[in-house]
Amino acid sequence: xxxxxxxxxxxxxxxxxxxxxxxxxxxxxxxxxxxxxxxxxxxxxxxxxxxxxxxxxxxxxxxxxxxxxxxxxxxxxxxxxxxxxxxxxxxxxxxxxxxxxxxxxxxxxxxxxxxxxxxxxxxxxxxxxxxxxxxxxxxxxxxxxxxxxxxxxxxxxxxxxxxxxxxxxxxxxxxxxxxxxxxxxxxxxxxxxxxxxxxxxxxxxxxxxxxxxxxxxxxxxxxxxxxxxxxxxxxxxxxxxxxxxxxxxxxxxxxxxxxxxxxxxxxxxxxxxxxxxxxxxxxxxxxxxxxxxxxxxxxxx
Amino acid sequence: xxxxxxxxxxxxxxxxxxxxxxxxxxxxxxxxxxxxxxxxxxxxxxxxxxxxxxxxxxxxxxxxxxxxxxxxxxxxxxxxxxxxxxxxxxxxxxxxxxxxxxxxxxxxxxxxxxxxxxxxxxxxxxxxxxxxxxxxxxxxxxxxxxxxxxxxxxxxxxxxxxxxxxxxxxxxxxxxxxxxxxxxxxxxxxxxxxxxxxxxxxxxxxxxxxxxxxxxxxxxxxxxxxxxxxxxxxxx
Numbered sequence: 001x002x003x004x005x006x007x008x009x010x011x012x013x014x015x016x017x018x019x020x021x022x023x024x025x026x027x028x029x030x031x032x033x034x035x036x037x038x039x040x041x042x043x044x045x046x047x048x049x050x051x052x053x054x055x056x057x058x059x060x061x062x063x064x065x066x067x068x069x070x071x072x073x074x075x076x077x078x079x080x081x082x083x084x085x086x087x088x089x090x091x092x093x094x095x096x097x098x099x100x101x102x103x104x105x106x107x108x109x110x111x112x113x114x115x116x117x118x119x120x121x122x123x124x125x126x127x128x129x130x131x132x133x134x135x136x137x138x139x140x141x142x143x144x145x146x147x148x149x150x151x152x153x154x155x156x157x158x159x160x161x162x163x164x165x166x167x168x169x170x171x172x173x174x175x176x177x178x179x180x181x182x183x184x185x186x187x188x189x190x191x192x193x194x195x196x197x198x199x200x201x202x203x204x205x206x207x208x209x210x211x212x213x214x215x216x217x218x219x220x221x222x223x224x225x226x227x228x229x230x231x232x233x234x235x236x237x238x239x240x241x242x243x244x245x246x247x248x249x250x251x252x253x254x255x256x257x258x259x260x261x262x263x264x265x266x267x268x269x270x271x272x273x274x275x276x277x278x279x280x281x282x283x284x285x286x287x288x289x290x291x292x293x294x295x296x297x298x299x300x301x
Numbered sequence: 302x303x304x305x306x307x308x309x310x311x312x313x314x315x316x317x318x319x320x321x322x323x324x325x326x327x328x329x330x331x332x333x334x335x336x337x338x339x340x341x342x343x344x345x346x347x348x349x350x351x352x353x354x355x356x357x358x359x360x361x362x363x364x365x366x367x368x369x370x371x372x373x374x375x376x377x378x379x380x381x382x383x384x385x386x387x388x389x390x391x392x393x394x395x396x397x398x399x400x401x402x403x404x405x406x407x408x409x410x411x412x413x414x415x416x417x418x419x420x421x422x423x424x425x426x427x428x429x430x431x432x433x434x435x436x437x438x439x440x441x442x443x444x445x446x447x448x449x450x451x452x453x454x455x456x457x458x459x460x461x462x463x464x465x466x467x468x469x470x471x472x473x474x475x476x477x478x479x480x481x482x483x484x485x486x487x488x489x490x491x492x493x494x495x496x497x498x499x500x501x502x503x504x505x506x507x508x509x510x511x512x513x514x515x516x517x518x519x520x521x522x523x524x525x526x527x528x529x530x531x532x533x534x535x536x537x
């Protein structure tokens with residue numbers, strides 16, 4: 001066990017970040033029964049739950065983690081685990097005395113409900129926010145990830161999303177139903193040639209640009225002018241998954257843009273298979289005729 | 302004794318020298334007044350403006366004349382602009398962000414982009430981005446003498462086009478291309494100056510000749526290569 005975890009385990013001292021920002025504790029979102037159950041357990045019976053530190057295998061108690069009954073925000077739905085089990089993500093705030101001194105940190109934990117009850121909450125990330133005293137942590141503040149979770153788009157986005165963004169995302173995921181014409185209209189956009197320098201189009205006529213050629217962009221502008229009224233209901237524009245140093249992916253209908261201090265993400269409607277290999281698209285909701293996906297938009301301008 | 306043939310040859314040689322002297326003398330007679338008057342027959346001083354407002358900064362007391370120059374140059378654009386067979390070829394040379402202040406966090410209004418437009422005969426040409434005017438015309442305008450814009454020759458007034466800096470710098474690596482930096486070129490692929498350049502430019506008169514370099518639709522890379530050469534020549 002390295003010094004960092006020793007610091008965490010021994011020196012956290014059960015200091016709760018008593019004044020968890022209202023944004024983390026203020027919940028009025030769609031509440032599914034599992035989330036309510038976990039929330040109650042975290043608040044009323046925290047001793048019955050176990051936690052796993054990032055990249056550690058031994059379950060520990062909430063006092064060892066330094067998370068108290070009021071430290072955590074309301075659990076939120078997350079894409080199912082690889083084994084298909086329902087999964088909830090919980091953000092908590094606490095104070096940590098470790099290698100950065102006394103530091104405010106935001107933790108993100110993944111909870112899976114099994115037949116035996118709530119499994120250990122896996123801390124998938126620890127994000128340093130600010131020192132309690134003294135010097136700054138630099139910018140951006142460091143984040144420690146549990147092995148493999150850094151590539152999980154939803155977790156990355158969720159880590160940094162505001163309460164309002166989370167609320168809008170959850171509402172969208174639970175209620176959006178595309179019309180039959182929507183996917184036909186998407187095909188029409190895909191037949192156009194999209195230059196590498198264009199990542200997205202919005203219904204208001206603006207374009208999201210990145211480094212790369214704009215050759216052929218006039219066709220998109222022309223088509224947008226012709227068809228702006230024809231974008232399906234709920235669709236705000238078109239977006240392409242993008243990662244630095246690789247060509248952007250195929251356009252999808254953009255339903256919501258999520259701008260975080262790290263990356264931009266879009267919730268998008270598509271009908272094709274999701275490109276998991278590139279790490280730029282994650283399935284959020286799969287239906288027989290359409291998929292709602294989370295797309296990372298790594299801008300270069 | 303000197304032969305008759307030798308005398309004839311000497312006379313012929315002297316006549317040739319005299320003729321050469323006369324030619325040199327005539328040339329000097331022609332050029333001397335130009336030099337004395339400060340006129341350079343081979344070069345022309347011009348200014349390039351990105352539009353009426355830009356022109357008005359230079360001619361604050363001639364706003365209407367700037368509008369007239371802009372309107373006439375825009376009209377000449379229809380016949381002088383380079384032509385391409387496809388929009389993609391045209392925009393590979395010319396597409397850029399002309400008004401970056403219309404961009405917010407990476408999103409740029411479509412109107413801020415300079416893209417290629419379709420011609421009546423289904424070819425493509427760059428959008429009109431500005432105009433160049435000979436400096437003497439501007440000097441006259443400042444003094445109150447304003448010839449009709451339509452009466453100016455195409456060397457005195459012609460459209461200008463924005464071209465991406467990355468194209469001018471010899472093609473680009475796909476992920477280094479930044480569409481925000483552009484330079485002005487003529488319809489004849491002659492490099493003028495970076496967008497926003499405020500000083501006058503000295504060009505060879507041949508550079509201002511309309512339409513000589515590219516007759517008919519341009520193939521990919523041709524216009525950019527010419528503009529690149531003239532930019533390098535201007536820099537050297």
